[in-house]
Amino acid sequence: MVTHMNDKHIKNLDQVREFLEGTEALELVIEDKHERYAWIERTLRRFRYRTLNKADKGLILRYLQRVSGYSRQQVTRLVRQYLKGRPLKRRQRTVNGFPTRYGPEDIRLLARLDELHGTLSGPATKKLCERAWQLFGQTEYQRLAGISVSHLYNLRGSQPYTRQRRLLLLPIDCISPACFGNVLPPLRP
Numbered sequence: 001m002v003t004h005m006n007d008k009h010i011k012n013l014d015q016v017r018e019f020l021e022g023t024e025a026l027e028l029v030i031e032d033k034h035e036r037y038a039w040i041e042r043t044l045r046r047f048r049y050r051t052l053n054k055a056d057k058g059l060i061l062r063y064l065q066r067v068s069g070y071s072r073q074q075v076t077r078l079v080r081q082y083l084k085g086r087p088l089k090r091r092q093r094t095v096n097g098f099p100t101r102y103g104p105e106d107i108r109l110l111a112r113l114d115e116l117h118g119t120l121s122g123p124a125t126k127k128l129c130e131r132a133w134q135l136f137g138q139t140e141y142q143r144l145a146g147i148s149v150s151h152l153y154n155l156r157g158s159q160p161y162t163r164q165r166r167l168l169l170l171p172i173d174c175i176s177p178a179c180f181g182n183v184l185p186p187l188r189p
Contacts, residue, residue, distance in 0.1 A: 007067070013047070013056050016063045036068050037078070037088040044082050102155060106143055110155055111164035119156075122149035 010016055047060055064075045078088055113128060114120070120128070126149055132141040147155075155161055 007043075011046075013052075013059055016047075016059055020059070020062055020066060033090050036070075037090050040064055040068060040075070040078055041082060041088045044079065049079065050083065102143060102147065102151075104160060105140075107155055107158065107160045108164050109140055110144060110152070111161055111168060114156070115165065115168045122152045125152060 007019075010019055043060070043064060049057065049060060052060065061072070061075055061079065064070070064079075065072060068075065070078070081088060110125075113125065117125070117128065119125075126145075126147060129141045129144040129147065132138045133145040
């Protein structure tokens with residue numbers, strides 16, 4: 001259920017105090033993050049946050065926390081940004097900081113190797129990859145030959161790996177769509 005809150009009638013600190021006392025059981029959250037930032041900036045301007053004493057600033061901070069749903073630390077960061085004279089803008093930071101080294105083909109290759117050799121220990125699997133590349137010249141194992149044992153276990157725990165292992169565990173005669181339902185086939189010994 002979406003409820004729109006109009007807080008324009010809250011104009012002084014006594015009304016803020018009454019609001020905080022009366023809404024302890026309510027969970028108020030502004031859905032859109034950009035709107036949340038704009039609301040915080042409008043509220044700080046409306047109550048002239050710069051001119052308030054310490055107790056009143058704390059009251060406004062609690063009010064901002066309650067309505068925005070942000071933590072005390074996040075509200076404090078935003079207020080500090082406001083006090084420096086910068087507009088409150090949300091900066092999206094969803095960039096993955098690390099490049100992907102092992103792709104889907106490497107994961108399929110690892111799943112196939114584990115299927116053939118019965119999911120050996122990490123060091124043994126790493127050694128198999130090194131030997132396949134260096135001794136037997138299988139170039140598809142070049143990237144996996146340099147993998148660390150801990151990252152090998154990370155790949156084994158990934159969703160693409162487990163999905164690939166499930167496909168490898170299917171019986172050969174099971175090609176119909178019914179085989180791909182919610183029921184997994186039993187593990188082979």
